[in-house]
Amino acid sequence: MKIKINVxxxxxxxxxxxxxxxxxxxxxxxxxxxxxxxxGEITADVPKDDFDRFSKALISRGVEIIVLDKPILRDEDxxxxxxxxxxxCPVKVFTFGEDWSVNxxxxxxxxxxxxxxxxxxxxxxxxx
Amino acid sequence: xxxxxxxxxxxxxxxxxxxxxxxxEMVGIVAGIGAESAAKEVDVxxxxxxxxxxxxxxxxxxxxSEPPIKMQNVWFNDVEAYTGLAAVDAYIGAxxxxxxxxxxxxxxxxxxxxxxxxxxxxxxxxxGTDCYPRKQLDTTITLNDINQAVMMNPRxxxxxxxxxxxxxxxxxxxxxxxxxxxxxNATYSGAGVLSPISNDPNxxxxxxxxxxxxxxxxxxxxxxxxxxxxxxxxxxxxxxGDLKKMDPDYVRAATFQGYGTSLxxxxxxxxxxxxxxxxxxxxxxxxxxxxxxxxxxxxxxSRPKLGQVTYEELKxxxxxxxxxxxxxxxxxxxxxxxxxxxxxxxWIKRGEFFVNLPIDRLPIDSLVKPMLQxxxxxxxxxxxxxxxxxxxxxxxxxxxxxxxxxxxxxxxxVVSRTNSIVGIVTAWDISKAVAEDRYDLVKxxxxxxxxxxxxxxxxxxxxxxxxxxxxxxxxxxxxxxxVIGIITSDDISKLLARRC
Numbered sequence: 001m002k003i004k005i006n007v008x009x010x011x012x013x014x015x016x017x018x019x020x021x022x023x024x025x026x027x028x029x030x031x032x033x034x035x036x037x038x039x040g041e042i043t044a045d046v047p048k049d050d051f052d053r054f055s056k057a058l059i060s061r062g063v064e065i066i067v068l069d070k071p072i073l074r075d076e077d078x079x080x081x082x083x084x085x086x087x088x089c090p091v092k093v094f095t096f097g098e099d100w101s102v103n104x105x106x107x108x109x110x111x112x113x114x115x116x117x118x119x120x121x122x123x124x125x126x127x128x
Numbered sequence: 129x130x131x132x133x134x135x136x137x138x139x140x141x142x143x144x145x146x147x148x149x150x151x152x153e154m155v156g157i158v159a160g161i162g163a164e165s166a167a168k169e170v171d172v173x174x175x176x177x178x179x180x181x182x183x184x185x186x187x188x189x190x191x192x193s194e195p196p197i198k199m200q201n202v203w204f205n206d207v208e209a210y211t212g213l214a215a216v217d218a219y220i221g222a223x224x225x226x227x228x229x230x231x232x233x234x235x236x237x238x239x240x241x242x243x244x245x246x247x248x249x250x251x252x253x254x255x256g257t258d259c260y261p262r263k264q265l266d267t268t269i270t271l272n273d274i275n276q277a278v279m280m281n282p283r284x285x286x287x288x289x290x291x292x293x294x295x296x297x298x299x300x301x302x303x304x305x306x307x308x309x310x311x312x313n314a315t316y317s318g319a320g321v322l323s324p325i326s327n328d329p330n331x332x333x334x335x336x337x338x339x340x341x342x343x344x345x346x347x348x349x350x351x352x353x354x355x356x357x358x359x360x361x362x363x364x365x366x367x368x369g370d371l372k373k374m375d376p377d378y379v380r381a382a383t384f385q386g387y388g389t390s391l392x393x394x395x396x397x398x399x400x401x402x403x404x405x406x407x408x409x410x411x412x413x414x415x416x417x418x419x420x421x422x423x424x425x426x427x428x429x430s431r432p433k434l435g436q437v438t439y440e441e442l443k444x445x446x447x448x449x450x451x452x453x454x455x456x457x458x459x460x461x462x463x464x465x466x467x468x469x470x471x472x473x474x475w476i477k478r479g480e481f482f483v484n485l486p487i488d489r490l491p492i493d494s495l496v497k498p499m500l501q502x503x504x505x506x507x508x509x510x511x512x513x514x515x516x517x518x519x520x521x522x523x524x525x526x527x528x529x530x531x532x533x534x535x536x537x538x539x540x541x542v543v544s545r546t547n548s549i550v551g552i553v554t555a556w557d558i559s560k561a562v563a564e565d566r567y568d569l570v571k572x573x574x575x576x577x578x579x580x581x582x583x584x585x586x587x588x589x590x591x592x593x594x595x596x597x598x599x600x601x602x603x604x605x606x607x608x609x610x611v612i613g614i615i616t617s618d619d620i621s622k623l624l625a626r627r628c
Contacts, residue, residue: 080178080380080392080461084305086445087313087457096445100463118306120180120382120392120459 001048002068002109003055007040011062017042020057026050031110043068043111070127071109078123085115085124130167130404137171137400138482148172148476150469151327151399151410158411167407172476172483175324176341176396176468179317179460180382182303183283183354184391185221186239186371189275190250190267192216197262199252203227204238211252215260219280222381222391234389236381239279242271243376277371279343283353285395287325287363288419289317291437291456293449296425301386305459307424311449314421314456319465320414320439324397325363327410333399334365335486341396341472342367344375346481349397351488357496365490367395378468394464396472400483414439421449427589429498508590509583511623512604512613518543521550521571528570529558541603541611542574548609552578552601580605581615591620 007016021028027050032043046054055065072093081102085094091108094115116124140146147170149157154173158166192215199211202218206228209218222236241248252265271277292304293314300307304315320326328334338349347369356364371379378394401407417439422431437447442456475481517535519528521542528540532555542551551574561573581590581602594602594617604613 081463082179082392082459082461083457084315084459085457087315087455088306088308100461100466102463114306114308117301117385120305120384120390121380122383 001046001051002071002107003044003046003051004066004068005040005042005044005058006064006066007035007042008062008064009038014061016058016061016063020054020061023057024050024053026054028054032112043071068111068127070106071111072104072106072115073125073127074104075123075125078121079119080121080123082120084118084120088114088118090114130164130407132167132171132400132402134400134402134483134485137402140171141476141479141482144477144479146171146476148174148398148473150466150473151175151322151412152466152469154407154410155321155413158407163404163408163411166411167401167404170401170407172473173327173399173401173410174396174469174472174476175319175327175399176322176394176465176470176472177285177319177324177460178378178394178464178468179319179392179458180303180384180390181281181284181393181395182223182390184239184279184281184393185219185235186242187217187219187276187278187280190216190218190269191273191275193262193265193267195262196260197252197254197265198257198260199265200254202250202252204235204248204250205233205241206249206251207233207235207238209235223388225388231383231385231388234381234383236389236391239371239391240376240379240381242277243371243374243379245270245272271372278368279347279371279374280350280366280368281393282366283355283364284367284393285324285353285365285397286318287329287358287361288320288323288417288439289362291316291419291421291442291447292424293421293434293454294425295423295434300424301384302424303384303387303390304424305384305457311452311454314442314447314449314454315459316419316439316442316456317459318419318439319460319462320417320443321412322462322465322469323417324395324399325365326412326417328397328399328406329358329361329363329409330405331358331363331486331490331492332406332409333402333483333485334397335489337484337487338397339482339484340367340398341394341468341475341481342369342374343371343393343395344378345369345373349486352490352494355496356491356494358491359493359495362496363490378464392461394468396468398472398476398481398483400485402485414443421447427585427592505586505588506623507583508581508585508587508604508615509613511587511619512581512583512615513537513619514613516541516603516611516614518547518611519553519570520545521569521574523570525558525561525567525570525573528553529562532558537601537614537616539601539603539614539616540570541578541614542570543611547611549578549580549603549605549611550574551576552603578603582606583612587615587620587623590615591617594620
């Protein structure tokens with residue numbers, strides 16, 4: 001499952017992710033990470049069975065965890081189903097259906113944001 | 129040959145016995161029963177397309193103010209419109225950008241907002257005359273408040289379009305969307321099998337005066353579109369329709385990041401099957417429409433052709449470019465193109481839309497011309513400094529500092545043992561190294577990803593690259609990456625100053 005890990009300033013220098021991985025043996029798959037001196041934001045996939053233990057390990061170290069149910073949001077009123085997003089997505093979130101509808105499989109999304117820039121109708125946004 | 133008169137077809141539309149199919153359905157019909165029988169069976173074939181049509185806009189007439197004004201400049205929601213005509217007429221062009229919001233909002237958005245019944249702020253200025261004394265005007269209007277809002281688009285409905293891809297190592301932001309580096313994707317436009325002109329490439333029924341579906345209302349073709357290029361299979365049409373009658377589902381503002389705004393517009397053209405030849409033409413399928421793959425990394429109007437593909441291959445989602453599998457995406461919506469062809473079919477079936485033959489035929493084999501340029505643009509090779517000083521990557525920072533002092537340049541291209549470019553080092557890099565007490569080798573402090581120029585490119589392209597990368601100089605290299613000169617923003621500004 002897709003999660004967002006928010007790390008606050010005072011602990012950003014500590015290797016908390018590594019500690020939590022070693023402690024729980026979770027195979028964390030990081031897809032996005034933005035870390036600077038003030039804060040860290042990490043988007044990652046964590047196996048469903050490990051989620052409880054892993055999040056407990058992180059939360060005990062002072063980290064905030066948000067579960068991303070819908071990592072990418074589509075405004076159906078703005079979308080014209082052109083499919084411009086299809087070719088820029090590195091993980092094939094968008095596919096054409098039989099009737100040329102653009103289907104969305106948000107489970108794959110790694111929140112890279114490329115599709116948001118591509119969309120001519122401003123129909124896409126990341127879940128924050 | 130089977131022939132049918134337009135009156136016969138319209139009589140069938142009137143009495144409800146008309147047989148209308150979409151251009152997609154026609155492919156199978158002609159394949160099944162042949163063009164001759166299809167010409168007897170089918171009366172009208174409908175087409176449709178829905179995509180970015182940048183050369184679009186709307187003429188508005190605001191009605192006279194009290195006291196009256198002859199607008200010299202006018203803005204709608206901060207988007208300037210053309211008003212070099214009488215008094216209160218103005219043309220809102222789709223790609224004109226807002227002076228406050230930039231690329232987020234443009235003429236296309238004003239048009240969509242008007243159509244959606246939203247209020248639009250108008251600001252106008254004038255010099256004042258005896259007959260039009262007013263010099264400034266501010267008001268807020270909706271579509272209902274103005275006399276006319278006539279969509280008049282000089283170039284719409286391209287027969288087909290090129291495929292765009294990118295060989296460079298950076299993302300390009302174009303009117304064909306984001307083109308990812310190293311052939312990361314390819315984008316295309318046009319409806320293929322449903323494309324109006326592709327279904328009547330001899331312009332037997334598509335011409336001046338043809339009644340069409342335009343933005344959800346009935347509109348007309350007024351003539352050949354600008355840049356009409358039927359000789360190369362790139363025909364276009366000029367169209368007109370009443371914005372007040374249009375449907376916002378088919379008139380949608382868009383922004384291409386880094387390019388600007390555009391209008392997604394729905395157009396559907398009915399093709400009355402007046403003979404067997406026309407029937408045969410409407411049997412065209414995606415596989416019968418080839419188009420060229422162009423490299424948008426080359427900043428020239430003659431972009432290199434990397435290959436040819438059909439719309440069938442494009443629609444498969446993957447094409448082959450020089451042996452690499454490249455994912456494709458359309459920039460136009462085939463789903464909505466289908467909806468338009470279907471809606472037009474229903475209008476005709478219900479007897480709400482009658483077909484006609486053109487009043488005048490469009491040119492069928494003319495060619496588009498490039499611009500006549502009477503002032504030649506200098507090339508990088510002509511204005512670069514050829515006496516460039518380079519430094520080897522294994523030289524010391526001290527040596528680099530000496531070279532900069534001895535030469536007139538602030539930039540030293542760094543070269544390998546074989547004199548190929550490997551980086552660039554600036555006076556600032558050296559100062560920084562000295563300030564930090566780092567007396568390493570040049571290769572440790574240089575910028576490795578060097579932006580370079582080639583002698584044969586125009587200085588306008590070089591100036592754009594300097595600007596995009598926020599740098600002030602580029603080494604000029606030959607095809608073997610050997611440094612042959614350097615071009616600086618100073619060289620270019622001096623030249624531009626001389627030109628003015």
